[in-house]
Each structure stands twice: as C-alpha cells, then as structure tokens.
Amino acid sequence: MLIGYMRVSKTDGSQVNDLQRDALIGAGVDMTHIYEDRASGKQEDRPGLMACLKALRAGDTLIVWKLDRLSRDLRHLINTVHDLTGREIGLKVLTGHGATIDTTTAAGKLVFGIFATLAEFERELIAERTFAGLASARARGRCGGRPYKMTPVKLRLAMASMGWTETTVGTLCKELGISRQTLYRHVSPDGQLRNDGIKLLNRE
Incomplete structure (x- = not known):
C-alpha cells in the first residue's frame, strides 16, 4: 500500500498543501491514505506524522513530496528511515535533492545507506577532532579553536x-x-x- 505524508509550516492557513497533495495522488496514493501536519519540521512528535508512521505496515511505501517535508534534521531523518527499513517499509521521495532516494529499490537503499553511513562517520570524526582540538588548546592555555x-x-x-x-x-x-x-x-x-x-x- 502507498501512504503519503505532507506538511506545511504555518498553521494560519497562509500555506496550503495542494501542490504536495496533487503530487502524492499523481504518484498513486489514495486520498484516504494521505496524512498531513501544519507544524514546523523541528517538531519530531507531529500528530500527523505519528499517525502516519503508526499506520504503516510491512510491505507499504511511505511517499513524501520532498525530504524536508518529512524532517529538517538529519539525525531525525536517518533514524526515521532506519526504523522504516527495519519494519520492511519503503520510502520514496518525489522531488528535490532527495529524489534519488527510493528504498524500495536496491539502488535507492544503497544511496541512503551510504548517505547515513557517511553522516554517522563524519559526526564521529567531528566529535573526535573537537575533543582533540580543545585538549590541545587547553594545553597551550587557549580556549575554543x-x-x-x-x-x-x-x-x-x-x-x-x-x-x-x-x-x-x-x-x-x-x-x-x-x-x-x-x-x-x-x-x-x-x-x-x-x-x-x-x-x-x-x-x-
């Protein structure tokens, strides 16, 4: 089953989901299987997203218009996709920089796997270098770097x-x-x- 998720940031009605909705329907998602939020992407506990993730079952595919509709935080994005993958649920992005991601295909899984691995590796390197740099600076009587x-x-x-x-x-x-x-x-x-x-x- 295809399940769609869409989000706009403002709750005052100045932004509409029409473009996202049309794209999801065009990708084959039934209108009754589309979840939505009017909230900032900073919020991880969005009610529409929570309901969407809860409704997904093994073999389903979550479809979003752009990656930033699902999450604006790299950590949250990677954690969400890892959770979906573990539940045998696919993710497909229709447009934008993440349009190459389609975890229902071998190539798509590889792309996201490399992306996630590099992100984790780089975070570890940054942490190690930060601690080493601060230690070196303190040894020389300096703070920061x-x-x-x-x-x-x-x-x-x-x-x-x-x-x-x-x-x-x-x-x-x-x-x-x-x-x-x-x-x-x-x-x-x-x-x-x-x-x-x-x-x-x-x-x-």
Whole structure:
C-alpha cells in the first residue's frame, strides 16, 4: 500500500498543501491514505506524522513530496528511515535533492545507506577532532579553536542540507564544524557547488 505524508509550516492557513497533495495522488496514493501536519519540521512528535508512521505496515511505501517535508534534521531523518527499513517499509521521495532516494529499490537503499553511513562517520570524526582540538588548546592555555576545514563528506552533507527550505545556516555550520565563510565558498544558498567546492571534489 502507498501512504503519503505532507506538511506545511504555518498553521494560519497562509500555506496550503495542494501542490504536495496533487503530487502524492499523481504518484498513486489514495486520498484516504494521505496524512498531513501544519507544524514546523523541528517538531519530531507531529500528530500527523505519528499517525502516519503508526499506520504503516510491512510491505507499504511511505511517499513524501520532498525530504524536508518529512524532517529538517538529519539525525531525525536517518533514524526515521532506519526504523522504516527495519519494519520492511519503503520510502520514496518525489522531488528535490532527495529524489534519488527510493528504498524500495536496491539502488535507492544503497544511496541512503551510504548517505547515513557517511553522516554517522563524519559526526564521529567531528566529535573526535573537537575533543582533540580543545585538549590541545587547553594545553597551550587557549580556549575554543578555529573551525575545521571543509571535507568532501561535509561538502555533500552541506549540499543536501542547503537544499532544504528550513535549514538554518548557523546550525548547519555548527554541526559540520565550519565557518559561514567556508560554507559559502563551497556551496551556494540553494545547495549548488561553487568553484571551491568543485575543486575539492575533483581532488578526491
């Protein structure tokens, strides 16, 4: 069974779900199997999302218009998809930067698996480097430290995150351990590569 989920951020009626609803129906989702929320993507306990996840059964596929409709937080997104995968439920994204994700296919599972693994690996590296840097700074009588440089893994995560409409640049930079200047030298506000980003990936 195909089950759809859609979300808009504002609750005052100034935003509508028509575009998302039409896309979900066009993808084969029955109107009676569409769940919705009018809430910020920061909220993990959205009632519509909770009801949607509860209704899903093994063999079903959850369809969303864009990844940022499901979650604006990378950790929450990965945890949600891991939970779905463990329950033998697929996820398909119709458009946007996550349109390559379709966990009902082998290729889609591979894409998301690599994405999740790299994200986890990079978070561990950031934590290790942060602790090491702080320890080194304290040994020299300094506090804090300079942001770490951009890496190919950080760059790919930045590209994906900048494509989400609700991404907060300050939070993203803090998560990746880089400065705003470093971010914008490599990636544009809409997630497109800039010259420094192209050069970095070409050095791999």
